[in-house]
Amino acid sequence: MSETSTKPYLLRALHEWCTDNGYTPHILVEVDENTVVPTAHVEDGKITLNIGYLATNQLVIGNEYIEFQARFNGVTEDIFVPMGTVAAIFARETGAGMGFEVTPSTPYRPDAASTSKTDDAPQDPPPSAPRGHLRIVK
Numbered sequence: 001m002s003e004t005s006t007k008p009y010l011l012r013a014l015h016e017w018c019t020d021n022g023y024t025p026h027i028l029v030e031v032d033e034n035t036v037v038p039t040a041h042v043e044d045g046k047i048t049l050n051i052g053y054l055a056t057n058q059l060v061i062g063n064e065y066i067e068f069q070a071r072f073n074g075v076t077e078d079i080f081v082p083m084g085t086v087a088a089i090f091a092r093e094t095g096a097g098m099g100f101e102v103t104p105s106t107p108y109r110p111d112a113a114s115t116s117k118t119d120d121a122p123q124d125p126p127p128s129a130p131r132g133h134l135r136i137v138k
Helices: 007-020
Strands: 025-030 046-050 057-061 065-072 075-082 086-091 097-099
Touching: 007 025, 007 057, 007 086, 007 097
Parallel strands: none
Antiparallel strands: 025 046, 025 086, 057 065, 065 075, 086 097
């Protein structure tokens, strides 16, 4: 059995530390083809994202990805960040945090158990170009 990465555990711990101390946790992400972020805010292939609870909706810091919704210029965006693309987490107010090695990411693989009732219809094959995996359900 291969050992899991410590990166997601450290990210969750530092996120909790920032929150407990009243700081705003931010992550620095190296954007690649598997990263779903607003491209208008990407500079030099990188984006800084506020992952505080007040700035996000449905934040999930999983072992393979970080996923949430956030508003950019008044528009709600679905964000998907593979764990390998996270270069750092830090507190905006103090800069305290930790840097990480960036590793190649893999496309999102939803769990079979996480399907909803609206998924009864046949699904299209995945497109050749990467797209966001999230959709709005009314």
